[in-house]
Amino acid sequence: MASGNLLPLAVAIPLLGAAFLAVAGRRLPRLGCDALATTIATLEVVCLTLLWTRTGSVATARLGGWAAQVGIVLIADPIGAGLALLVAVLVLAVVVYSWRYFEEPAGERAGIFPALLLLFEAGMAGFALTGDLFNAFVFFELMGAAAYALTGYRIEDPRPLQGALTFGIVDWVEAIVRARHGPVSRQNSSASRYGPVTSPTSRMRADGCSVNCSGPSCSSWPVAEPRS
C-alpha cells in the first residue's frame, strides 16, 4: 500500500476503533473489550511502522482529492511519522498495562476507557501528521478533551476528580493563550509581507514556519504545500 493511502488510515483506525469500542463495549465481556482494544492499537502500530519505514522524504495525502487550499491535507515526514509511531507504541503499552492493573467498571461504562484512550491516540497521531493550521487546532482540541476525560476517569475518587478539574482549567487556559493567541498574532504581524491575499489558507501555510514551535511535526510546516 502506498504511504499516501496509509496516512488517512493512521488517523482513521483509532477514531473508528474508539467509536466501535464505545458502542460494542457494553455488550462485550471484559476480555473481549481488551482483545479488541489491543487489536486496534496493534493495527495502528503496524500502520505507522509501515508509514515510517516507507516515508523516505515527505508523503502527503489530500483527503477526498480536494486541492490543498480548501481540503484537508495530511503530511508525513520522518519526524512526524516517527512521533506518531512513538505515540502508537506508548498507547499499545498502556492498553496492555490496563489488562491487569486497571479495573474497569462493567455495564454501561464498559469499554469507555479504551475508547477514550484511542480517541486520545487519534488526536495525537493527527496532530503529528497534520499538514495545515486548521486541522492542527482540531486535533489539538480532540487531544485536550480526551486528556481531561481520561484524567478524571475515576470520578468517584477525590484525587483524580480534583486533579482533572485542576488540569482541565490550567491546561485550557494554556491552550487558549499558547495555541491561539501565539501563532495567530505572529501570523498576523507578518501577514502584511505577503501582500494581497488570494488564498487565506496559503497565507497561513506560507507563515506556517512561525507556528512550528507549537506543533511536533516541525519540519513539515515549511513544505505544507503538497509536491506530489
Next chain:
Amino acid sequence: MGIWVYLAAGWVLLVALYGLVTSRNLIHAIGCLAVAQSSTYLLLLAVGYRRGATAPVYSDLIPGTRPVVDPVVQALALTDVVVGATVTALLLALTIQLRKRHHTVDPQGLTGLKG
C-alpha cells in the same frame, strides 16, 4: 478597526485571567474560562477582517468581483465555539461531581492533592 481590536482581545483575556486567579467558586472560574475563550474569537475574526469585504459565501457572489473576509479564521472561531462548549460541559460535570462528593465548589477546597 486597526489595533483596537487586538487591544480589546488582550484586555478581555486579562480580565478573564484575573477573574480566574481570584475566583472562589468553580462555576465562576469556568465562566472566566469561557470569557478567556471569547477573546480568541475577537482575535481570530480581527485577523481575517478586510476593509470593505463581504462574507465568504459564493452562492450570490461571482468569485473575484469583490474582496471577501478570510473564511479559515471564521471556521476556526466556529470550531473554537464547539470545543469550548465541550470542555465547559466536561468541567461543569466534574464540578457537579465535586459538589456531590465533597459539598464544596471552592477551588481552595481541592485539598486532595496537597502533599
